[in-house]
Amino acid sequence: MENDDIVWSIINKSFCSYKVNTKTQRFCRNEYNLTGLCNRSSCPLANSQYATVREEDGNCFLYMKTVERSGFPRNMWEKVKLSKSLEKALRQINEYLVYWPGFLKQKCKQRLLKISQYLIRMRKLRLRRQKKLVPIQRKQDRRERRREEKALVAARLDSAIEKELLERLKRGTYGDIYNFPQVAFNKALEEEEEEEVEPEEYGEDDENEEEEGELDEELEKELEEESENEEIEYVEADSDLEAELEGESDVEDIQVNKAQSTDSIKENIRRKPRLEIEYETETSKSLKHKV
Amino acid sequence: MSKVVARPLITVYNEKAEASGTSIQLPAIFRAPIRPDIVSFVQQQMSMNRRHPYCVSEKAGHQTSAESWGTGRAVARIPRVRGGGTHRSGQGAYGNMCRGGRMFAPTKIWRRWHRKINVNQKRFALCSAVAASGIPSLVMSKGHLINDVPEMPLVVSDKVQEYKKTKQAVVLLRRLRAWTDVQKVYKTRRFRAGKGKMRNRRRTSKLGPLVIYGRDQGLTKAFRNIPGVSMISVNKLNLMKLAPGGHVGRFCIWTESAFQRLNALYGTWRLKSKLKSNYNLPQPIMTGTDLSRLLKSDEIQKVIRRPRKMIRRASVKRNPLTNMRALMKLNPYSAVIKKSAAAVAEARKKSKTALLEKKREASATKKVAA
Numbered sequence: 001m002e003n004d005d006i007v008w009s010i011i012n013k014s015f016c017s018y019k020v021n022t023k024t025q026r027f028c029r030n031e032y033n034l035t036g037l038c039n040r041s042s043c044p045l046a047n048s049q050y051a052t053v054r055e056e057d058g059n060c061f062l063y064m065k066t067v068e069r070s071g072f073p074r075n076m077w078e079k080v081k082l083s084k085s086l087e088k089a090l091r092q093i094n095e096y097l098v099y100w101p102g103f104l105k106q107k108c109k110q111r112l113l114k115i116s117q118y119l120i121r122m123r124k125l126r127l128r129r130q131k132k133l134v135p136i137q138r139k140q141d142r143r144e145r146r147r148e149e150k151a152l153v154a155a156r157l158d159s160a161i162e163k164e165l166l167e168r169l170k171r172g173t174y175g176d177i178y179n180f181p182q183v184a185f186n187k188a189l190e191e192e193e194e195e196e197v198e199p200e201e202y203g204e205d206d207e208n209e210e211e212e213g214e215l216d217e218e219l220e221k222e223l224e225e226e227s228e229n230e231e232i233e234y235v236e237a238d239s240d241l242e243a244e245l246e247g248e249s250d251v252e253d254i255q256v257n258k259a260q261s262t263d264s265i266k267e268n269i270r271r272k273p274r275l276e277i278e279y280e281t282e283t284s285k286s287l288k289h290k291v
Numbered sequence: 292m293s294k295v296v297a298r299p300l301i302t303v304y305n306e307k308a309e310a311s312g313t314s315i316q317l318p319a320i321f322r323a324p325i326r327p328d329i330v331s332f333v334q335q336q337m338s339m340n341r342r343h344p345y346c347v348s349e350k351a352g353h354q355t356s357a358e359s360w361g362t363g364r365a366v367a368r369i370p371r372v373r374g375g376g377t378h379r380s381g382q383g384a385y386g387n388m389c390r391g392g393r394m395f396a397p398t399k400i401w402r403r404w405h406r407k408i409n410v411n412q413k414r415f416a417l418c419s420a421v422a423a424s425g426i427p428s429l430v431m432s433k434g435h436l437i438n439d440v441p442e443m444p445l446v447v448s449d450k451v452q453e454y455k456k457t458k459q460a461v462v463l464l465r466r467l468r469a470w471t472d473v474q475k476v477y478k479t480r481r482f483r484a485g486k487g488k489m490r491n492r493r494r495t496s497k498l499g500p501l502v503i504y505g506r507d508q509g510l511t512k513a514f515r516n517i518p519g520v521s522m523i524s525v526n527k528l529n530l531m532k533l534a535p536g537g538h539v540g541r542f543c544i545w546t547e548s549a550f551q552r553l554n555a556l557y558g559t560w561r562l563k564s565k566l567k568s569n570y571n572l573p574q575p576i577m578t579g580t581d582l583s584r585l586l587k588s589d590e591i592q593k594v595i596r597r598p599r600k601m602i603r604r605a606s607v608k609r610n611p612l613t614n615m616r617a618l619m620k621l622n623p624y625s626a627v628i629k630k631s632a633a634a635v636a637e638a639r640k641k642s643k644t645a646l647l648e649k650k651r652e653a654s655a656t657k658k659v660a661a
Contacts, residue, residue, distance in 0.1 A: 005580050007428045010327050015538045017434035045428035071299065073427050073440045074468070 003070075008046035016045070032063060032077070034107045041103055051097055051104045053082070053111045060089060060115055062096060062108065086116050296322045303446045303547050308466035310441075311448055315550055319559035321425040321444065323418040324575035331537040333416035334530055336406040346400045352393025357384035415573045417530050418557060423539035433540035434497065436475055439468035446545045452504050454513035461517065464500070472542055473499045476519030501532055501541050505548030525549040525556065 011019070019038050020027040026038035034052045035042040044050050048067040053060055060082040069076050080096060082089040090109055097105045168174060298317040305311040357370040369383040383389035423429045427443040437443070445467065454460055464470045480496040482488060499519025504510050511522045521532050525548075533541055558564035558571045579585055586592075609617035618625050 003426055003428070005582055006325055007426060007432075010325065010423075010429060010539065011432050014327055014331075016432040018432065045432055070427065072442050073437050074442075076427075 004046050004048055008040055008043065011043065011046055012040070018045075032065075034104070034111060042107070049100070049104075051100065051108055053093075053108050053115065055115045055119070058119055059084075060112060062093060064096065082112070086113070089116075298322065301444060301446055301550070302442060303448055303550075304441060304467065305448045306450055306463060306466070308441060308463075308468075313448075313547070315446065315547070317425070317444075318550065318553035318557070319572055320418050320421050320553050320557045323422040323557075323572050325419045325423050325426075325429075325539060326415065327419070327539055329412065330416045330419050330530070330534050330539055333408055333412055334534055334537040336408045337413075337530060340405045342404050344400050344402070344404055346398040346402075347394060349397075351397065352385060352391065355384045413530065414557075414567075414570065417528055417533065418573055420530055420533035420539050420541075421528070421543075421553070424533065424541055424543045426540070429540035430542050433538055433542075434475075435500070435540075435542035436471040437469075437542055439471070441467070444543065444545060444550075445469075446547055446550045449505070449547045451502075452506055452510045452546055452548070453508045455509040457513055457516050460510075460513040460520075464517070464520075467544070469500050469542070469544065473517060473519055475499070480518070498535055498541070501543045502546075503528070503543055503549045504546045505552055510546075525552045 016038070018028050018030040018033075020029055027036055028038040028043065030044050031054070032044040032050070032052050033042055034044075034050075040046065044052070044065070048065070048070050050065045052063045054063060055061075062080040062082055064078045064080070065076055066078075069078075080092070082092050089112055093105065093108050093112065097108065296319075298319065298321075300314040301317055302310045303313045303315065355372050357372045359368050359370045360366060362368065367383070369389060370385045371381050372379050372384050374380045379391075382391070384392055386392045387395040425444045427437060427440075430437055430443065447463070447467070451463060454463070461470070464473060476496050476499045480494060483492055483495045487493070496518060498521070499517070502510065502514055502520060502522045503525055504522060505525055507522075507524065514520050514522050523529055523532050533539075533543070535541060554562075555565045556567065558567075560572055560574075562571075564570040611618040611621055
């Protein structure tokens with residue numbers, strides 16, 4: 001008892017390792033503190049007669065500290081298990097803290113009430129499904145996203161798929177779908193030559209829209225030659241391209257596909273210069289906008 | 292002055308942290324007044340005493356024969372280096388603002404580095420620190436983890452002084468439940484913030500228990516490798532170890548012989564100290580410090596007056612000459628006066644109007660007659 005005031009004057013004015021200062025209030029981090037605040041009446045260090053209610057695994061315990069045991073830290077706190085029913089527990093508190101100061105009695109009961117309320121809430125929550133909140137570290141997230149993008153690029157899916165399909169063809173998993181009678185094949189080739197003209201016309205129409213047509217015409221010629229060459233080479237390559245597209249297809253479809261594929265190849269070849277030109281037109285358009 | 296102070300018996304614990312038969316009465320020093328202000332002051336002064344002097348070279352900035360060029364040269368008047376043929380010629384010199392000049396107020400070696408502290412003050416601080424180390428609340432508030440320690444102050448048998456192996460020391464600390472405090476030291480090992488890192492003060496950590504022995508028969512060597520643990524002899528108690536940082540309440544582990552020696556070293560109030568010439572423990576200013584108990588005691592309650600529980604609040608003054616209510620408060624008859632005055636005024640008015648009417652009638656009849 002003598003000590004209390006001295007202890008409090010030291011703790012209050014100078015240093016206490018459990019004291020936490022905020023702008024509005026002082027908190028006490030001591031686990032035996034009844035209210036959680038740093039006060040003369042709620043400091044477990046500055047009161048030699050003190051009581052708290054604490055919860056462990058759903059059981060509430062009443063802890064009591066008296067002057068007689070103040071010199072023996074190991075045995076300082078007397079622990080009493082309170083009953084699970086709130087009524088009985090309150091009566092128990094009344095019984096154990098009969099002649100104790102009103103503040104401690106009142107706060108113990110209030111604390112017990114709060115604890116029992118949150119225990120009920122915990123039990124209810126556990127019955128329901130709970131969302132688990134997982135915090136994402138921003139740095140890691142950024143890193144992973146970038147790495148995903150890089151991995152996507154590095155994987156080169158298109159070429160991988162191409163290889164896979166080719167291998168499958170070679171292995172013969174698709175059977176002998178692409179072995180057609182020679183006559184039909186030749187006919188198909190002839191039809192292809194005719195169709196080559198049409199896509200060229202298409203190509204011209206597109207190119208007329210563009211300003212620099214001459215270059216394109218030259219390119220066209222080159223492409224024609226290339227395509228003719230490609231035709232010859234196509235005997236082998238065609239099948240690969242067909243394999244890229246759909247597996248089951250009629251001869252007509254194949255022809256269409258061939259045409260498409262030729263178109264696509266031409267477009268692919270044309271796309272490179274086209275891209276450049278489009279870029280210029282875009283800028284010219286943007287210039288117009290600026291004007 | 293005889294002091295009636297409770298001095299309980301402290302049990303001595305053996306190496307297995309069981310209560311050995313012996314118990315010692317608490318030395319009087321543990322009931323000395325605890326003055327954190329004195330401790331803080333003395334600790335601060337003491338810490339100045341281990342400083343190394345530092346200063347700038349005397350000659351720094353003056354090893355030139357610079358002279359000011361004066362006015363008329365379209366340059367600032369700061370002294371400039373003479374001669375030519377080098378970058379340095381014509382540069383400013385001597386001033387604290389100049390590059391290569393002397394600093395403002397060059398630090399001198401004859402600065403007062405050390406402080407003299409009165410012997411009595413030092414002893415007072417030490418007594419306070421030892422007293423505080425016996426109060427578990429203060430030791431806990433300092434940050435030591437002593438929740439499971441069997442007793443405070445903690446006294447161990449003299450066998451501990453003969454320990455040679457760190458293993459034994461660790462086992463002892465474990466048994467005494469002081470190991471959590473040492474673990475705290477392990478956990479708080481970190482690098483210092485700031486330039487101290489490159490000045491040979493790289494690592495910091497919290498402090499652990501302090502072992503105070505009577506005779507070193509190997510104890511220091513056993514405990515010295517455990518981080519956070521310090522060892523001092525009773526005869527050379529050090530305030531810097533007992534109240535590190537100027538805050539009282541370090542966790543101390545005493546050996547039996549050390550504990551016994553305290554009474555001889557510092558005295559009890561009844562007897563002077565035997566080993567310090569003409570010294571006795573500091574007298575407290577108040578013998579009974581429980582303020583609430585004092586105020587409730589009969590002696591004081593008899594003399595003080597009754598508490599005044601009524602709160603008188605300041606009221607606004609109203610001017611009676613303008614405010615009717617304020618006037619009535621002062622002079623209740625004023626209401627009557629006012630009423631009667633009003634009545635009189637009414638009566639006068641009436642009579643006047645009556646007169647006027649009469650006159651008008653008279654004139655009217657006259658006119659009629661004529």
